[in-house]
Amino acid sequence: MTNIVLKSARGVNYSRLQQLLAAGNWKEADKETRKVMLQVVSRESKRGWLKTEDIDNFPCEDLQTIDQLWLHYSQGKFGFSVQKEIYESLGGTRGYNGGLFENFHQEVWKNFGDLVGWRKRGKWLSYRNLTFNNAAPKAHFPFLFYRFVVPPIGIVAILVFWGLFCSIFSISVGLTLWPLWVFLFGWAFFWFVFWFAFWYVVGIFTYWVFVVILVASDVNWHKPNCFIRLIRRIKLFVNWDFLRSLKDEIGFSLLYSMYCIYSLMVVVAVVIARQIGTSLEPHLFPLALQLSFLEMFLLRFGLNGGFLGALSSRAKDCNLGKSNAPVTSTPLPKVAPTPLTNFTEKISKGITLEMVGLPAGQFIMGSPDSDRDATSYEKPQHPVKINSFAIGKYPVTQAQYEAVMGNNPSLFQNNPQNPVEKVSWNDAQAFCQKLSQITGKTYRLPTEAEWEYACRAGTTTRYYFGDDANQLGDYAWHNGNSQDKTHPVGQKRPNAWGLYDMSGNVWEWCEDNWHDNYIGAPKDGSAWLTNDNDYQILRGGSWYLNPNFCRSAFRFYYFRRDYFSFFLGFRVVCGAGRTL
Numbered sequence: 001m002t003n004i005v006l007k008s009a010r011g012v013n014y015s016r017l018q019q020l021l022a023a024g025n026w027k028e029a030d031k032e033t034r035k036v037m038l039q040v041v042s043r044e045s046k047r048g049w050l051k052t053e054d055i056d057n058f059p060c061e062d063l064q065t066i067d068q069l070w071l072h073y074s075q076g077k078f079g080f081s082v083q084k085e086i087y088e089s090l091g092g093t094r095g096y097n098g099g100l101f102e103n104f105h106q107e108v109w110k111n112f113g114d115l116v117g118w119r120k121r122g123k124w125l126s127y128r129n130l131t132f133n134n135a136a137p138k139a140h141f142p143f144l145f146y147r148f149v150v151p152p153i154g155i156v157a158i159l160v161f162w163g164l165f166c167s168i169f170s171i172s173v174g175l176t177l178w179p180l181w182v183f184l185f186g187w188a189f190f191w192f193v194f195w196f197a198f199w200y201v202v203g204i205f206t207y208w209v210f211v212v213i214l215v216a217s218d219v220n221w222h223k224p225n226c227f228i229r230l231i232r233r234i235k236l237f238v239n240w241d242f243l244r245s246l247k248d249e250i251g252f253s254l255l256y257s258m259y260c261i262y263s264l265m266v267v268v269a270v271v272i273a274r275q276i277g278t279s280l281e282p283h284l285f286p287l288a289l290q291l292s293f294l295e296m297f298l299l300r301f302g303l304n305g306g307f308l309g310a311l312s313s314r315a316k317d318c319n320l321g322k323s324n325a326p327v328t329s330t331p332l333p334k335v336a337p338t339p340l341t342n343f344t345e346k347i348s349k350g351i352t353l354e355m356v357g358l359p360a361g362q363f364i365m366g367s368p369d370s371d372r373d374a375t376s377y378e379k380p381q382h383p384v385k386i387n388s389f390a391i392g393k394y395p396v397t398q399a400q401y402e403a404v405m406g407n408n409p410s411l412f413q414n415n416p417q418n419p420v421e422k423v424s425w426n427d428a429q430a431f432c433q434k435l436s437q438i439t440g441k442t443y444r445l446p447t448e449a450e451w452e453y454a455c456r457a458g459t460t461t462r463y464y465f466g467d468d469a470n471q472l473g474d475y476a477w478h479n480g481n482s483q484d485k486t487h488p489v490g491q492k493r494p495n496a497w498g499l500y501d502m503s504g505n506v507w508e509w510c511e512d513n514w515h516d517n518y519i520g521a522p523k524d525g526s527a528w529l530t531n532d533n534d535y536q537i538l539r540g541g542s543w544y545l546n547p548n549f550c551r552s553a554f555r556f557y558y559f560r561r562d563y564f565s566f567f568l569g570f571r572v573v574c575g576a577g578r579t580l
Contacts, residue, residue, distance in 0.1 A: 004018070004065070004068050004069060004072055005065075006018065006065055006069075007061040007062070007064070007065050008040070008059075008061060008062050008065060009040075009059035009060075009061045009062055010039070010040045010042075010059060010062060012036050012039050012040055012062060013036075014036060014065055014066070014069065016032055017029060017032045017033060017036060017066070017069055018069055018073075020032055021069050021070065021072075021073035021074070022073055024073070024134070026078075026132050026133070026136065026141055027130075027132040029070075029141070030141050030142050030143055033066060033070075033141075033142045034142075036062075036066070037058075037062075037066070040058065040059065040062045041054040041057075041058065055310040055311050055314050056310060056313075056314060058314055060317065060318035060319075063080065063314065063315065063318050063320060064318055064319075064320060066080070066142075067079045067080045067081050067315070067320045070141065070142065074141075077136075077138050077139075077140075078136075078138075078139065078140060078141040078142070079139075079141075079142075079320075080142065080311060080315050080320055081315055081320035082138060082139040083112075083116065083139045083311070083312070083315075084311070084312045084315040084316065084320060085470060086112060086115055086116065086138075086139050086470045087108070087112055087312045088312060088473065089470045089471055089472060089473035089474065090108050090111050090112055090115075090473055090480040090481055108480055108481070111479075111480040111546065111547070115137070115138075115139070115469065115470065116137055116138065116139040116140050117130070117131060117136060117137035117140050118130070118140075118143070127143070130143060138470075341357035341390070342354070342355060342356050342357055342390075342393075342498075343355050343357070343390070345439055345441070345574075347400060347403045347404060347435070347438065347439075348403040348404075351399055351400055351403040353392065353396075353400055353435075353572075354392070354393040354394065355390040355391065355392060355393065355574055356390060356391055356392075356393050356497060356498055356499060357388065357389075357390045358386075358388060358389055358390065358391060358453070358454055358497060359388055360385075360386060360387050360388040361385075361386055361453070361458075362383055362384065362385045362386070363383070363384060363386070363452075363453050363456060363458070364381050364382070364383055364384075364460060365381065365382055365383075365384045365449055365452055365453075365518070365521075365553075366378045366379055366380060366381040366382060366518055366553055367379060367381065367462075367551075367553040368381055371462060371551075371553075373462075373548050373551065374553065375554075375555075376516070376517055377516060377517060377555045377557075378518075378553045378554065378555060379517055379518065380517070380518055380519070381518075382518055382521065382523065383523065384449045384453070384522075384523050384524070384525055385523065385524055385525060386449065386450060386453045386525040387525060387575070388575070389446075389450060389573050389574065389575030390573060390574040390575060391446060391450070391454050391499065391571065391572070391573045391574075392571035392572050392573070393490075393498065393499060393500060394419075394489035394490055394500050394501060394571065395419040395420075395489055395501050395505065395506055395508060395569045395570065395571045396419065396420050396431065396569065396570055396571055396572060397416065397417050397418065397419060397420060397489055398410050398413065398415075398416050398417070398418055398419070398420045399416035399417065400420070401420040401423070401431060402416075404431055404434050404435050404438065405427075405430070405431060405434065408420070409421075409422040409423060409427070409564070410422055410486075410566075411566040412485050412486045412566065415488050417488040417489055417490075418486045418487065418488055418489070419486055419489055419501070419505055419506045419569040420569055420570075421486060421506050421565070421566050421567060421568055421569050422564045422565060422566055422568070423509075423564055423568060423569060423570065424561060424562050424563055424564040424568070425445075425509045425536045425559075425560075425561035425562070425563075426561050426562050427564065428445055428509045428570040429445065431570075431572075432444050432445060432572055435572065441574055442574065442575070443572045443573070443574055444511065444572065444573060444574075444575075445509055445510055445511040445570060445572065445573070446508075446510055446511065446571070446572075446573045447510060447511045447512055447525060447526060447527040447528075448510045448511070448512040448527070448528070448537045448539065448555075449521075449522070449525040449526075450525055450573060451508065451510050451539045451540075452539070452552060452553065453525070454497065454499060454502065455495065455499070455502040455503070455539070455540070455552045456495075456552050457495040457496040457497040457499070458496060458497075459495075459496070459552070461552075462551050462552065462553075463475070463503065463550065463551060463552060464495040464496070464502060464503070464552055465493070465495070469547050469548075472503070472504075472547045472550060474492060474493050475492050475493050475495075475503055475504075476492055476501070476503035476504030476505070476541065476547075476550050477491075477492065477501075477504040477505045477542075477543045478503075478504045478541060478542070478543060478545065478546060478547050478549070478550055479543065479544060479545055479546055480546070480547065482504075482505075482543035482544075484543070484544075485543065486505055486506060486543055486566075486567075487505060487543070489501050489505065492504070501540075502540055503540055503541055503550035503551075503552075504540065504541050504542060504543060504550050505540075505542065505543055505569070506540075506542050506543070506567055506568060506569030507538040507539070507540055507541065507542045507556060507567055507568050507569065508538065508539050508540045508569060508570050508571055509536060509537075509538060509568065509569075509570040510527075510536065510537040510538070510539055511527040511529075511537075512527045512528045512529065512536070512537045513528065513529050513530050513533040513534075513535060513536060513537070514533060514535040514536065514537055514555075514557035515528060515530075534560050534561050534562075535557050535559070535560055535561075536557070536559070536560070536561050537555060537556070537557060538555075538556040538557065538559065538568070539554070539555065539556070541554065542567040542568075543567060544566075544567040545567075
């Protein structure tokens with residue numbers, strides 16, 4: 001058995017963690033991981049959660065030790081370095097996931113949760129519903145972002161009475177310390193103070209009741225909410241700009257509404273205290289105690305996309321994963337012979353179109369029954385023979401489209417090298433016809449079989465780079481890394497035939513009409529057309545949708561030939577082509 005040196009810059013003992021991992025006791029090992037990490041940052045006696053600044057300053061020796069232990073005893077399946085690779089492949093960065101709630105990128109966090117098994121059917125799992133055995137998905141552990149045990153009824157009662165006590169105490173202290181002249185207006189303010197106190201107490205009480213109910217019912221705390229953002233941003237001082245920004249928060253629920261009302265009540269209390277001239281400290285002290293409980297509850301649930309970004313960044317700083325631990329990887333898929341005869345078409349002054357020549361060949365089109373994500377639309381698999389043809393190295397860009405058609409219909413016009421979008425199938429056909437007139441060659445849309453043949457580039461895997469979706473971020477723009485927009489073509493890695501953006505960025509129109517499956521499909525690579533059908537095939541996925549749509553065999557059809565949108569584009573082929 002490989003010996004791992006248990007190094008620690010803070011004198012932490014990792015022997016128990018090693019024993020638990022060696023025994024395959026993932027649950028207890030996960031708990032021990034949290035425990036030793038808190039010891040490293042000297043927070044084991046404080047609130048039971050890590051802050052992003054704790055991660056930023058986490059000693060590399062300790063992080064490497066923990067990661068190597070997980071990697072070694074899970075055979076490369078679990079560990080921070082594994083999580084880092086997946087997170088970065090989805091486009092996750094410290095930049096736009098920075099801070100606990102600022103610039104929180106929901107899609108990266110959700111997609112990460114889906115891939116590592118922390119979400120199922122769109123719902124975040126509670127800690128007790130994780131998979132604590134060898135069937136757990138890759139990167140399932142360590143799980144530091146959600147940590148809560150439903151309290152026993154005695155603790156629940158204490159919390160409820162604590163809320164009541166803090167409410168009464170804060171008002172009592174405030175009244176005691178207010179200047180005497182305030183009581184000259186006592187009768188005038190009596191009912192106001194009474195009702196303020198009443199609703200303040202009710203608000204606190206209701207808040208704790210809701211916390212208890214929601215925790216006990218295993219509610220998913222994966223969305224930011226206005227109350228926590230309010231507390232963290234304004235520190236109980238008035239910030240009206242921020243209050244106006246609350247409408248931009250994602251989601252709206254009863255809990256969300258209650259937090260807004262409660263936080264506004266707190267602001268009202270502070271405003272009243274300011275106007276009367278009393279010190280804020282007596283009011284904020286008991287309230288701060290409440291908030292310490294509140295943050296302990298919520299942050300232990302780990303609303304932490306930013307935390308994951310910080311951990312990924314620190315893992316990179318510490319060179320995590322570069323150890324002698326065995327790490328599995330997907331073998332590179334076999335590829336067909338390198339194509340010949342590439343050429344560049346001149347469209348107008350300074351605007352060219354790069355074409356890649358593909359060899360004739362035969363491939364298996366569609367998805368196998370073993371692919372769990374495959375739809376019936378992608379079946380049955382069938383052999384198809386393809387004649388040689390040339391296809392665009394990139395999707396048609398806005399510059400190319402405007403040079404041919406004289407206009408640019410795209411929504412995302414920040415860069416002329418972005419793929420043209422908001423083009424219908426009819427628009428793409430018109431482009432091909434006019435390009436053919438300009439060049440004297442025959443340009444057209446690819447048939448569906450030609451498109452998949454070009455995309456696969458000789459591979460038989462789910463994606464043209466292999467089966468591991470975690471690598472997709474290197475090859476495609478999808479909703480996990482696109483930041484909700486298209487990007488200039490050619491920024492990601494190409495397939496084995498040198499074609500870029502075959503997956504992601506924009507959907508690509510094909511020549512064929514839609515058919516529900518491949519029964520009766522042509523086997524010679526020709527377009528499959530029917531007279532009574534104006535729904536057209538789209539391939540490749542886009543910046544707008546999730547990675548599953550980027551599979552080489554995925555077929556999309558929801559749009560008629562006159563439909564256009566900001567995620568629809570195309571690329572062209574040059575060749576004789578045939579129609580069935």
